[in-house]
Every structure is written in C-alpha cells, then in structure tokens.
Amino acid sequence: MSSLTMALRDSGAMLRRDLRHTMRMPSFLVSSIGMPVIMLLMFVGLFGKSLGEGVTGGSGDYINYVAPGIILMTGAFGSGVTAVSICLDMTEGIVDRFRTMAITRSSVLTGQVVGSVLRALLSVSLVTCITLLMGFDPNATAVEWVAAIGVFTMLTFALTWMVVAVGLLTKNPAGANTATMPLQFLPFLSSAFVPTDSMPTGVRWIAEYQPFTPVTETVRGLLLGTEIGSSAWESIAWCAGLALIGYLWSKHLFNTKEAVR
Numbered sequence: 001m002s003s004l005t006m007a008l009r010d011s012g013a014m015l016r017r018d019l020r021h022t023m024r025m026p027s028f029l030v031s032s033i034g035m036p037v038i039m040l041l042m043f044v045g046l047f048g049k050s051l052g053e054g055v056t057g058g059s060g061d062y063i064n065y066v067a068p069g070i071i072l073m074t075g076a077f078g079s080g081v082t083a084v085s086i087c088l089d090m091t092e093g094i095v096d097r098f099r100t101m102a103i104t105r106s107s108v109l110t111g112q113v114v115g116s117v118l119r120a121l122l123s124v125s126l127v128t129c130i131t132l133l134m135g136f137d138p139n140a141t142a143v144e145w146v147a148a149i150g151v152f153t154m155l156t157f158a159l160t161w162m163v164v165a166v167g168l169l170t171k172n173p174a175g176a177n178t179a180t181m182p183l184q185f186l187p188f189l190s191s192a193f194v195p196t197d198s199m200p201t202g203v204r205w206i207a208e209y210q211p212f213t214p215v216t217e218t219v220r221g222l223l224l225g226t227e228i229g230s231s232a233w234e235s236i237a238w239c240a241g242l243a244l245i246g247y248l249w250s251k252h253l254f255n256t257k258e259a260v261r
Contacts, residue, residue, distance in 0.1 A: 017111065033123045035077045035184075037130055040070045043193060044134060067136040068148075068220040069192025072212065074124045075156035076187055079163040080180045082116040086167030087176035109250055113160045120156040121149075138223040148222040151235060155215050158239040159183065161246025168253040187212045211238035 044063050089108070128136075140148065163180050170176040189203065190196075190212035196204050207213050214234035221228035 033074065033126055036070050036074045036123075036127050039073060040066070040127075040131060040134065043070075063131070063135045064137060064224055065220075066193055067131040067138075068223055069187060069190065069212075069216045070131065071124055071128055072152060072155065072216055072219060073187045073192065074127050075120045075152060075159055076184045076212075078116065078120045078123055078156075079159050079183055080177045081119070082112060082160055083163040083167035083170070083176040083180045084173045086112055086164050087170050087173050090168060091172065109164055109254060113157070113164060116160045117153060117156050120160075121153065124152060139225055140223045144222045148219050151215060151218050151222070154236070154239045155211070158211075158242035158246065161243050161250055163246075165246055165249040165253055168250060186210060187216075190216055192216050211235070211242065214238065 043066055086109075089112075138145075163183065166179045167176045170179055189206050190210060191207060192212065196207045196213060199207055214231040215238070217226075217231040218228055218235045220226050221231070
C-alpha cells in the first residue's frame, strides 16, 4: 500500500471519528448556526430599516445586501468549535494513543479539517434557508450558486487550518475558544453590513485589507449580480495564503509537540 493510499485511509478514519463526535454532540453544530441567525435577526429585524435607508435606499432590500455576509459568517463562527475540539484531543491524551498506532501523523489534523468543512457546509445550508425565508431574493444561476459555495468552502478551509493551529497552541479549551474570538468578529469590520466607503478612515483601511471584504463582495456578486471587479482574485489569494500559513503552522506545532513527548 502506497503512502498516499495510507494517508487517505487514515484521514478517512479520522473524519469518521470527527463526524461521530458531531452526531453525539449536536451542540457543536447548533453553536455554529446560532450566532449567524441571531445576527441576521438583529441586523434585519432591529436595524434593517435604518441601515437599509443608508445602504440601499429602502429597508426591503437590506436583506439582500446583508445575507451574503451573514452566510459567510457561519464559517467563522464554526471555527471556535474546531479549535476547542483540537485542543481537547491534545490535552486529554487521545493523540498520545494515536502516536503509538501505525497511522499517518497528518491524518489526525486532516480528518478534523475535513470534518469542520463538512459541518460548515451543513450549517451554511441551514442559514441560507433561513435567509430565504426572511426575504433574501438571489438571482443567481445554478453555476453561480456552485461558484458561491466554492468560495465559501475555500474560505472555510483556509480559516479551519488557522484555527487548528490556534487549538494546538492553546493549553485548554476555554483558551482555544477565546483565541478565535477576533477571527469570529472580523466579518463585522468588513463590507458584510455596510459599504466600506461609509466607514471612518481607520476602520475603512482595516475593512479593505482583510479577507472577508473581497470574499463577501465575490459571493454578493455571484448571488445578486453586483460588480465583483478584482474581489474574486483577491479572495483566492487571501484564502490560498491563509490556508498555506495555517497548514505549515499547524504541522510545525503538531510535530513539535510530538518531538517533545
């Protein structure tokens, strides 16, 4: 059996383990859905009229503006679950047991990453259904929907590798969850809720030079037909860079902990 085949087999086993944990602890899934839904209800139901007047000229269209950002937030809010799960594995001794077995070392992390992306896709499908029930009216074709899902998957994959590193770096689950908070709230400093040109200069600079703004503009353009411009290429560059950094960082931390033990 080749090393690649073994790696795929072992990663599949770790993925099945991660999915079983999700079925046994549905609170993991609920937590990644709950906050985006609360944000949707709050911004559309409470602030929609005021924000809609400024953003779209009418509260009825604000749901169309904000829904793509809320959908993308689902991946960010699910990152805390992944960091906690990784930290639990590292601190409760199960990884030490894995190290005594004849399995590919990288499969321990790969299974978690793939499981996290699948949870995010399930969560985003549920959140998208809620946005549609609240009046979200995309005009995307089937191909554009597939492209939007691809962009979301790409972002989630990149963020997941970053939070895996956070989970490996922290010493307890509470610390892992807290450490992902800046990432979870980064969408608020993007074009998800208001255009960046309406922000103060300092905040606008942050909003324009972080990954959620180009990704949001790309998904919004795919689903609603708005101008995408260079946002698609910027999204790909951000996601590729974050995924590479997260992967190398996670691999280094995991190997370092293995060497120490």
